Amino acid sequence: MNKNKKSLFSFGKSVNSNADEPCVNRREFLSKTGKIALGASAVVIGGGLFSPESFAAKKIGIHGNATLLKMARDIYPHDTLENKYYVKVMSPMSEAAEKDSDLFKLLAEGVESLDTISVEKFDLKYVDIKSESDRVVVLKSLEASPFFQKIKGALMMGIYNNPELWPRFGFGGSAWEKGGYINRGYDKNDWI
Amino acid sequence: MSAKFDLNDDSLVVIIGSGAGGGTLSNELAQKGIRSVILEAGKRFTFDDIENDEWKMFGKISWLDKRYVEGPARIAKDFPNLPAWIVKGVGGATMHWAGVAMRFQEHEFKMKTTNGTVAGANVLDWPVTLEEMAPYYEKAESKMGVCGTKATGMPYHGKSSHYKVVEEGAKRIGAKCEQANLAINTEIRDGRASCQVNGFCMQGCKVGAKWSTMYTEIPKAEATGKVELRPQSMVLRIEHDNTGKVTGVLYADKDGNQHLQKARIVAVAGNSIESPRMLLNSESSMFPAGLANSSGQVGQNYMTHTTGGVYAEFEKPVHMYKSTVVPGIVHEWKDNDPSRGHLAGYELEVLHLGLPFMSAFLNPGQGGWGRELANSLENYDNMAGFWICGEDMPVESNNVTLHPTEKDQYGLPVPVVYKTDHINDTRMRNHAYDRSKELFDSIGALKVNNLPPYPASHNMGTNRMSEHARDGVVNRWGQAHDIKNLFVSDGSQFTSSGTENPTLTIVALAIRQADYIADQMKRKEI
Ligand SMILES: Cc1cc2nc3c(=O)[nH]c(=O)nc-3n(C[C@H](O)[C@H](O)[C@H](O)COP(=O)(O)OP(=O)(O)OC[C@H]3O[C@@H](n4cnc5c(N)ncnc54)[C@H](O)[C@@H]3O)c2cc1C
Numbered sequence: 050m051n052k053n054k055k056s057l058f059s060f061g062k063s064v065n066s067n068a069d070e071p072c073v074n075r076r077e078f079l080s081k082t083g084k085i086a087l088g089a090s091a092v093v094i095g096g097g098l099f100s101p102e103s104f105a106a107k108k109i110g111i112h113g114n115a116t117l118l119k120m121a122r123d124i125y126p127h128d129t130l131e132n133k134y135y136v137k138v139m140s141p142m143s144e145a146a147e148k149d150s151d152l153f154k155l156l157a158e159g160v161e162s163l164d165t166i167s168v169e170k171f172d173l174k175y176v177d178i179k180s181e182s183d184r185v186v187v188l189k190s191l192e193a194s195p196f197f198q199k200i201k202g203a204l205m206m207g208i209y210n211n212p213e214l215w216p217r218f219g220f221g222g223s224a225w226e227k228g229g230y231i232n233r234g235y236d237k238n239d240w241i
Numbered sequence: 242m243s244a245k246f247d248l249n250d251d252s253l254v255v256i257i258g259s260g261a262g263g264g265t266l267s268n269e270l271a272q273k274g275i276r277s278v279i280l281e282a283g284k285r286f287t288f289d290d291i292e293n294d295e296w297k298m299f300g301k302i303s304w305l306d307k308r309y310v311e312g313p314a315r316i317a318k319d320f321p322n323l324p325a326w327i328v329k330g331v332g333g334a335t336m337h338w339a340g341v342a343m344r345f346q347e348h349e350f351k352m353k354t355t356n357g358t359v360a361g362a363n364v365l366d367w368p369v370t371l372e373e374m375a376p377y378y379e380k381a382e383s384k385m386g387v388c389g390t391k392a393t394g395m396p397y398h399g400k401s402s403h404y405k406v407v408e409e410g411a412k413r414i415g416a417k418c419e420q421a422n423l424a425i426n427t428e429i430r431d432g433r434a435s436c437q438v439n440g441f442c443m444q445g446c447k448v449g450a451k452w453s454t455m456y457t458e459i460p461k462a463e464a465t466g467k468v469e470l471r472p473q474s475m476v477l478r479i480e481h482d483n484t485g486k487v488t489g490v491l492y493a494d495k496d497g498n499q500h501l502q503k504a505r506i507v508a509v510a511g512n513s514i515e516s517p518r519m520l521l522n523s524e525s526s527m528f529p530a531g532l533a534n535s536s537g538q539v540g541q542n543y544m545t546h547t548t549g550g551v552y553a554e555f556e557k558p559v560h561m562y563k564s565t566v567v568p569g570i571v572h573e574w575k576d577n578d579p580s581r582g583h584l585a586g587y588e589l590e591v592l593h594l595g596l597p598f599m600s601a602f603l604n605p606g607q608g609g610w611g612r613e614l615a616n617s618l619e620n621y622d623n624m625a626g627f628w629i630c631g632e633d634m635p636v637e638s639n640n641v642t643l644h645p646t647e648k649d650q651y652g653l654p655v656p657v658v659y660k661t662d663h664i665n666d667t668r669m670r671n672h673a674y675d676r677s678k679e680l681f682d683s684i685g686a687l688k689v690n691n692l693p694p695y696p697a698s699h700n701m702g703t704n705r706m707s708e709h710a711r712d713g714v715v716n717r718w719g720q721a722h723d724i725k726n727l728f729v730s731d732g733s734q735f736t737s738s739g740t741e742n743p744t745l746t747i748v749a750l751a752i753r754q755a756d757y758i759a760d761q762m763k764r765k766e767i
């Protein structure tokens with residue numbers, strides 16, 4: 050029946066779900082490429098092996114980067130989407146922070162407040178909170194901050210405005226060079 | 242061949258803005274042999290600049306000068322500096338527009354007569370009737386190439402998958418639904434291509450199938466040798482003499498150098514935020530409240546249509562993006578039937594957004610993140626939806642004013658736009674949300690998302706037409722009540738918003754206004 054609603058409901062209850070684990074219930078999304086998302090510890094990017102340490106802008110540090118990545122996945126959680134797509138958004142920001150002290154301050158202090166609130170509320174650092182809904186509680190309390198909004202904005206562009214990902218969301222992108230859809234199925238619908 | 246006129250030539254019509262109103266007026270005048278200069282703040286784009294990419298085109302052609310949104314409505318929070326989504330460029334918002342071209346209904350020209358006084362609203366009849374407008378609507382449909390009309394004989398676009406889904410839902414709940422009358426060619430016509438269904442109408446039509454003054458009226462006007470278009474020319478103020486007639490227009494070119502173009506007649510067509518702003522900025526000792534503002538109505542009664550979005554998620558693919566942006570309209574509730582709990586009517590316009598814009602508009606603002614939103618976006622390909630477009634009550638306090646201290650890059654006070662719902666708007670929107678849900682539920686929607694209004698694409702009413710000078714800014718011809726040789730030629734003339742998208746009416750009014758200007762010039766009245 051209503052698979053989508055089910056997974057929406059279960060989100061609230063599944064306290065132990067880990068956002069990094071591919072959710073088998075997600076329909077088509079995964080099957081579109083057939084690839085399986087790797088865990089947070091190692092991701093193939095640009096042919097090479099990539100670990101959170103290497104996005105690594107040294108100044109932000111391993112813990113900072115890991116926190117930002119976790120946060121990124123929590124903001125727009127697509128369980129079957131590989132880490133590299135989130136890293137591709139976060140990494141340039143961390144790198145820029147090496148030289149841009151205002152940005153560094155924004156990110157470093159943002160990570161710090163995430164942890165402070167996490168410890169206050171759940172007695173754990175942000176990355177160590179197992180339940181997504183608990184992490185969401187922490188994020189929600191920072192939602193209005195420039196730190197959160199900057200990362201949210203960058204992710205919205207990096208995920209949903211990323212032509213490489215459009216086929217996986219079922220969006221066709223630029224069509225004029227292919228002659229549009231006039232002869233490519235604009236009227237096709239086999240279920241209504 | 243484009244003309245070239247001297248700054249001191251005071252025999253010209255100076256038209257400010259090259260969009261639906263200004264672009265059309267220039268061509269209509271040119272065809273009658275009347276010479277004009279068009280001053281356009283934006284650049285001149287070409288087909289090469291048009292891309293099938295939502296954010297790139299938004300960044301390239303939008304009007305992004307500083308503006309403020311105020312008021313308790315959610316838009317002021319979600320988009321504090323972007324009250325309207327419109328264009329700075331030759332062609333104005335006819336580059337972005339989706340091409341929906343419908344005539345007003347008879348009662349929409351007389352809302353005061355129809356419903357009487359509405360508490361908290363500033364409702365007025367138009368000094369024009371549908372009967373008078375009919376021949377001009379016919380001309381506009383023919384000029385713009387509106388499919389599905391007698392004027393063109395062009396067939397509708399074929400039914401896209403997105404349309405079929407909505408049509409079936411409408412059928413099941415007994416609501417009227419038809420393919421949209423679009424100013425988009427379904428045949429090669431007027432030297433322009435037929436639509437190939439790229440689905441990016443709102444990013445500018447790459448093949449020119451959709452009418453836009455950028456590549457129809459403007460080049461046609463220039464070809465007469467009677468028109469000079471000056472892009473990147475931002476009008477700062479309109480000058481007048483001591484008899485109170487306007488005499489010229491001060492503008493800044495792309496390098497910031499100021500020029501004064503003399504004029505016999507000035508026509509303002511900068512869209513409904515900039516047009517009143519220009520009049521207000523032109524205040525003088527003779528007109529301390531701004532030009533043409535003896536009624537105090539310049540900048541007031543700002544209307545955007547009562548809008549919102551509804552996107553339903555289904556089990557199976559709809560691939561709504563494989564369609565003209567607006568393939569159809571649910572017309573059931575467009576009449577004025579107070580028994581619904583609101584005055585005036587609305588339409589549900591089947592409309593798609595690409596994934597990038599859907600991610601920004603599904604739940605705009607700071608709180609638009611998290612799993613529910615992400616899950617819906619994973620269902621992008623299975624979505625079908627509407628943009629609600631209903632009549633918006635004119636409310637005096639919904640207005641465009643000048644910021645008391647802050648200036649923009651031209652040194653002009655930044656415009657402040659105050660816009661919030663009249664209770665009728667809220668009731669209408671809720672009615673539309675409910676009917677939309679019924680419609681989508683009837684065909685098995687898994688989830689129905691309601692979207693709040695996004696930055697206004699339809700902007701109207703800030704220099705409204707009225708029979709009496711005390712109630713409005715311009716008369717039935719768009720001529721300022723206070724100043725004979727000053728005209729308003731864009732959507733800011735609207736006395737009320739109607740249910741229908743505004744552009745066909747803007748174009749019909751511009752054609753009619755050109756007849757009047759020509760006649761008055763001949764009689765030496767102006
Ligand atoms: C995304 C989108 C979709 C739309 N879809 C539809 C639709 O389907 N159907 C419909 O009827 N309408 C639609 N519209 C609305 C339609 O585009 C507008 O109603 C119409 O273009 C308004 O015409 P106008 O002449 O008032 O202003 P515009 O067409 O906006 O033209 C105003 C011009 O004036 C210029 N200007 C402003 N100030 C100055 C100045 N000081 N000096 C010099 N130049 C200046 C601007 O740069 C601009 O080019 C849509 C709009 C958008 C943005």
Ligand code: SF4
Pocket residue numbers: 229425435436437438439440441442443445446447448449450451564565566
């Ligand atoms: S769908 Fe048609 S009108 Fe719209 S952009 Fe494509 S070709 Fe142009």
